[in-house]
Amino acid sequence: xxxxxxxxxxxxxxxxxxxxxxxxxxxxxxxxxxxxxxxxxxxxxxxxxxxxxxxxxxxxxxxxxxxxxxxxxxxxxxxxxxxxxxxxxxxxxxxxxxxxxxxxxxxxxxxxxxxxxxxxxxxxxxxxxxxxxxxxxxxxxxxxxxxxxxxxxxxxxxxxxxxxxxxxxxxxxxxxxxxxxxxxxxxxxxxxxxxxxxxxxxxxxxxxxxxxxxxxxxxxxxxxxxxxxxxxxxxxxxxxxxxxxxxxxxxxxxxx
Amino acid sequence: xxxxxxxxxxxxxxxxxxxxxxxxxxxxxxxxxxxxxxxxxxxxxxxxxxxxxxxxxxxxxxxxxxxxxxxxxxxxxxxxxxxxxxxxxxxxxxxxxxxxxxxxxxxxxxxxxxxxxxxxxxxxxxxxxxxxxxxxxxxxxxxxxxxxxxxxxxxxxxxxxxxxxxxxxxxxxxxxxxxxxxxxxxxxxxxxxxxxxxxxxxxxxxxxxxxxxxxxxxxxxxxxxxxxxxxxxxxxxxxxxxxxxxxxxxxxxxxx
DNA sequence: CGTTCGATTGAGGAAGATCAATTAATGTGG
DNA sequence: CCACATTAATTGATCTTCCTCAATCGAACG
Numbered sequence: 001x002x003x004x005x006x007x008x009x010x011x012x013x014x015x016x017x018x019x020x021x022x023x024x025x026x027x028x029x030x031x032x033x034x035x036x037x038x039x040x041x042x043x044x045x046x047x048x049x050x051x052x053x054x055x056x057x058x059x060x061x062x063x064x065x066x067x068x069x070x071x072x073x074x075x076x077x078x079x080x081x082x083x084x085x086x087x088x089x090x091x092x093x094x095x096x097x098x099x100x101x102x103x104x105x106x107x108x109x110x111x112x113x114x115x116x117x118x119x120x121x122x123x124x125x126x127x128x129x130x131x132x133x134x135x136x137x138x139x140x141x142x143x144x145x146x147x148x149x150x151x152x153x154x155x156x157x158x159x160x161x162x163x164x165x166x167x168x169x170x171x172x173x174x175x176x177x178x179x180x181x182x183x184x185x186x187x188x189x190x191x192x193x194x195x196x197x198x199x200x201x202x203x204x205x206x207x208x209x210x211x212x213x214x215x216x217x218x219x220x221x222x223x224x225x226x227x228x229x230x231x232x233x234x235x236x237x238x239x240x241x242x243x244x245x246x247x248x249x250x251x252x253x254x255x256x
Numbered sequence: 257x258x259x260x261x262x263x264x265x266x267x268x269x270x271x272x273x274x275x276x277x278x279x280x281x282x283x284x285x286x287x288x289x290x291x292x293x294x295x296x297x298x299x300x301x302x303x304x305x306x307x308x309x310x311x312x313x314x315x316x317x318x319x320x321x322x323x324x325x326x327x328x329x330x331x332x333x334x335x336x337x338x339x340x341x342x343x344x345x346x347x348x349x350x351x352x353x354x355x356x357x358x359x360x361x362x363x364x365x366x367x368x369x370x371x372x373x374x375x376x377x378x379x380x381x382x383x384x385x386x387x388x389x390x391x392x393x394x395x396x397x398x399x400x401x402x403x404x405x406x407x408x409x410x411x412x413x414x415x416x417x418x419x420x421x422x423x424x425x426x427x428x429x430x431x432x433x434x435x436x437x438x439x440x441x442x443x444x445x446x447x448x449x450x451x452x453x454x455x456x457x458x459x460x461x462x463x464x465x466x467x468x469x470x471x472x473x474x475x476x477x478x479x480x481x482x483x484x485x486x487x488x489x490x491x492x493x494x495x496x497x498x499x500x501x502x503x504x505x506x507x508x509x510x511x512x
Numbered sequence: 513c514g515t516t517c518g519a520t521t522g523a524g525g526a527a528g529a530t531c532a533a534t535t536a537a538t539g540t541g542g
Numbered sequence: 543c544c545a546c547a548t549t550a551a552t553t554g555a556t557c558t559t560c561c562t563c564a565a566t567c568g569a570a571c572g
Contacts, residue, residue: 419559419560420559420560460560460561461560461561461562463560463561463562464559464560464561467560483569484568484569484570485568485569486569
């Protein structure tokens with residue numbers, strides 16, 4: 001029961017992103033692939049294919065299993081009692097889905113595939129049994145929940161402290177980074193999201209998203225791909241980070 | 257029977273929760289007290305007193321233990337790389353603190369006491385060992401993490417979909433509810449937060465918070481206590497909820 | 513009793529929402 | 543394959559909300 005296990009896969013992004021050096025061990029450069037492999041060994045999970053627009057589960061359904069994304073990507077959607085609907089998160093390869101259901105044994109959101117995707121089904125009961133034997137498995141579960149909590153807080157912070165343009169830039173940076181960590185190319189990305197969905201996630205209107213993107217193009221930090229305005233190019237991810245920073249110099253918003 | 261601690265005023269919690277029958281078992285009407293009792297039995301935790309303004313841990317510190325609030329309350333503060341500081345959550349009696357540290361073995365935020373408080377220290381290693389023997393303990397841990405994730409998402413949703421006035425009302429409703437669940441009176445509450453802190457948490461300026469509060473007073477859903485503008489009265493918590501709803505009728509903000 | 517910190521309130525301005533018109537991409541049936 | 547319908551995106555004009563700046567007031571404290 002050592003946090004050392006939880007750290008192994010976590011030497012991760014930073015070293016990976018900086019060490020552009022060649023691959024030595026697959027484990028070192030692909031922490032998410034490594035996590036998935038060990039998960040498959042330990043749980044031998046049932047696979048489930050979900051097509052674009054379909055949901056793994058919906059809010060209100062009884063909680064029984066957690067899921068891990070093996071391919072594709074998902075959006076998490078919250079629906080409030082009064083009918084407001086909001087995208088509250090995205091899930092990429094290696095991410096866990098379904099933690100919201102544990103507390104009250106019912107899911108609190110929809111998990112909708114944004115593309116043909118595959119998840120591994122991890123029945124919660126079985127997961128508990130196995131993790132009693134294999135502490136590393138439990139460590140993975142806790143690390144995944146912890147990451148989700150940390151990320152949610154960072155999102156809250158972006159919502160509260162960044163103006164619209166910077167929020168869009170920060171979102172694109174997060175998206176590109178998520179792809180980069182998974183070894184996918186970031187210079188040309190297909191968002192598969194409408195402006196309305198991005199705006200919904202970032203707490204602004206679709207017009208504001210559109211204007212922000214146009215501004216980012218003018219600023220030279222992103223570019224649209226040849227045809228259409230859906231796919232975009234991010235030649236330099238760090239430039240997005242710098243764009244965000246620029247908004248913070250005038251007002252470094254400290255608490256009080 | 258249980259030793260009748262300072263857990264006297266539970267009738268309100270019962271009525272608030274619309275508990276099944278009358279107060280039969282303490283467990284039924286005081287789930288948080290019950291959780292704390294079983295936690296004490298299972299972990300026999302070290303107690304730690306933290307005075308107002310002191311931190312249990314700070315961002316960057318090595319993660320070793322989780323904590324459960326036994327008395328008092330805490331605010332969680334995130335600090336971004338560029339120095340932005342934000343209140344990202346509050347922790348009341350029975351809440352767990354420290355999940356943010358699990359993933360990378362370092363805490364990502366400060367946990368600051370807002371009043372003289374007591375936490376129970378649960379060394380993570382020990383917790384893992386004990387939970388292998390006592391599955392109920394692990395269930396509690398997971399439920400607490402799950403609740404935190406669910407709550408963070410609800411917060412994101414409030415930030416994204418509610419105008420300033422409604423956000424303040426929703427915050428007060430959340431605060432009063434948190435007290436009610438713990439059997440504390442909600443008709444007179446001491447926030448122990450400055451307008452600046454509330455605004456920081458809700459993504460608005462202190463002036464906007466002040467104006468929102470004045471508006472809520474004029475609307476008759478809250479009132480200031482006799483002396484000072486710090487403590488306030490909430491005669492009817494549901495009225496706050498209705499106030500929030502009123503903002504949603506004109507624009508039931510659906511996705512797309 | 514003055515100093516300080518927090519809260520309130522007002523006036524003006526800026527960011528972003530709303531409304532509206534146009535253009536671009538996608539899909540459909542002939 | 544093309545004409546047409548449909549949906550998404552862009553851009554502009556206007557309006558609202560909330561932020562910023564500033565003055566005032568109140569409470570707490572030495």
